Amino acid sequence: APESGAPRRLTGKRILVTAGPTHEPIDPVRYIANRSSGKQGYAIAGALAALGAKVTLVSGPVTLATPPGVTRVDVETAQEMANAVAQALPADAAVMVAAVGDWHVEAAAQKLKKEGGAPPTLHLSENPDILAMLAASPRRPGLVVGFAAETEQVVDHAVAKRTRKGADWIVANDVSGDVMGGEANAIHLVTADGVEHWERLPKEEVARRLAERIADAL
Numbered sequence: 001a002p003e004s005g006a007p008r009r010l011t012g013k014r015i016l017v018t019a020g021p022t023h024e025p026i027d028p029v030r031y032i033a034n035r036s037s038g039k040q041g042y043a044i045a046g047a048l049a050a051l052g053a054k055v056t057l058v059s060g061p062v063t064l065a066t067p068p069g070v071t072r073v074d075v076e077t078a079q080e081m082a083n084a085v086a087q088a089l090p091a092d093a094a095v096m097v098a099a100v101g102d103w104h105v106e107a108a109a110q111k112l113k114k115e116g117g118a119p120p121t122l123h124l125s126e127n128p129d130i131l132a133m134l135a136a137s138p139r140r141p142g143l144v145v146g147f148a149a150e151t152e153q154v155v156d157h158a159v160a161k162r163t164r165k166g167a168d169w170i171v172a173n174d175v176s177g178d179v180m181g182g183e184a185n186a187i188h189l190v191t192a193d194g195v196e197h198w199e200r201l202p203k204e205e206v207a208r209r210l211a212e213r214i215a216d217a218l
């Protein structure tokens, strides 16, 4: 490694990373969440910082330590994540790893009670698509990387998502097994040039390789 203070590959670059799940409240004590652990996003934030980038990590609720050199902004809901992402601009690159909740509920002010009647119905509304908004924004980072969590037709869905959301790259992973919360990840990197199939690797190694690719692209 270079001696401390020496320029590294991403010195002077600002990079925004989102990670973790979101929590969408139902009432003061309940929420809708997902199985994201934040491990892959945190590893990516750490790998980018290790290359010298100034990293802002917008994180949903997770139990991980902040990687060295990373500035962390904690959020709970998708709407809060969207606001924090806007606040973190401008950036040279954005890596949107978070498993953003697709829907929210109009949260009840008081705890819902059984009260002996029918169970409550949750009325879901769609959350803002943070990645698509960022990619369409006048403050769009030069490189926008999205993730795609799929349980079937992984590559086809990821290729379609890249175009639909206006991302430069999509990192696709099959989350039908033990990926969410697990230690390893087999990804497909979808770019304008085509699709690369990476071998199954520890999330830390996926992060290091992706950080090097981002450094190549910047």
Ligand code: CTP
Pocket (backbone or CB within 6 Å): 018, 078, 096, 097, 098, 099, 100, 101, 102, 127, 128, 129, 130, 131, 132, 145, 146, 147, 148, 149, 150, 161
């Ligand atoms: N994403 C986002 N805002 C949302 C939903 C998703 O920014 N409201 C981002 C994720 O961080 C990820 C990418 O979009 O980088 C793809 O997320 P994914 O859940 O795979 O795609 P969706 O567009 O939500 O489609 P679906 O869940 O229906 O497959």
Ligand code: CA
Pocket (backbone or CB within 6 Å): 100, 101, 102
């Ligand atoms: Ca989704």
